[in-house]
Amino acid sequence: MELILCWMMIALQLNGIHTEGIHIKxxxxxxxxxxxxxxxTFNTLIMEKWNIERRGGDDCWVGFLSENNGTNSTCDSRITIxxxxxxxxxxxxxxxxxDEGNYTCQTHFSEGDESAHFHVTAESNVNASEVQHRQPPQAGIIIWMVCSFGALLTLIVLSSVIIWGKVQSKRRKKLGEHPGYGTIHHIY
Structure with a gap:
């Protein structure tokens, strides 16, 4: 069952269907x-809202409504849409x-909704003029690697069981055994 779920996750990733994950920045x-x-694109956007849970507990939110290009916010003026x-x-x-913490956005489009989750950290030894974007390997690649290993392991085990069964069957035939009945004696 896990193998089927694993392959479904791989198929979803390869088909580009949006699966939620956490982006680490x-x-x-x-x-x-x-x-x-x-x-x-912006032309189908109805609304976007960001919920910010900062490490220090100073939580806030900022929202954008496309109807009037208006924003509303409980965050300080440094954080805008x-x-x-x-x-x-x-x-x-x-x-x-x-500003370190968890950032969650919810975007509402005329065709449907999307959301994204970010875990944002600060690195103080980076030059102030350059921005570091570090992301771990994509979730799809990790899922693919784990599932591939699981599939390979499953294939090896199943192949071993099938081969072992065939060897046992040939061995029984050579010894004159019949499965479930023991040795067959021929009387002439």
């Missing part, structure tokens, strides 16, 4: 940070260690 302090919730070309982004300027 590390930024240098003092930098300008931008987070993109969705790759969909901005429109960049065809997308809406969360912008933090300048990024501070106190």
């Amino acid at each position: 590390t930024f240098g302090t003092g930098t300008n940070v931008s987070l993109l919730c969705s790759n969909r 901005q429109q960049k070309s065809d997308h809406v982004i969360l912008h933090i300027s300048p990024f501070k260690p106190s």
Whole structure:
């Protein structure tokens, strides 16, 4: 059963269906940070909201309503939602260690909803003029590797059982045994 679920996860990843995961981002302090919730274009956007749970407990949210290009926020003025070309982004300027935490966005489009989760950390030894974007290997690749190993292990075990069964069957035939009946004696 796990193997079937594993292959389904691989198929979803390969087909590009949105699966939720946590993006891990590390930024240098003092930098300008931008987070993109969705790759969909602005023309079908209805609303976007970011919930920010900071490590220090200073939680806040910021929202954007496309109907009137209006924003609303409980965050300080460094954290805003901005429109960049065809997308809406969360912008933090300048990024501070106190901004570390979990960022969750919910985007509502005319075709449906999307969400994304980010774990954001600060790296103080990074030059303030450069932004570090570090992500672990993509979840799809990790899932593919684990599932491939599981599938290979399953294939080896099943092959071994089949081969062992055939060897035992040939051995019984050579010894004149019949499965379930023991030795067959021929009387002439």
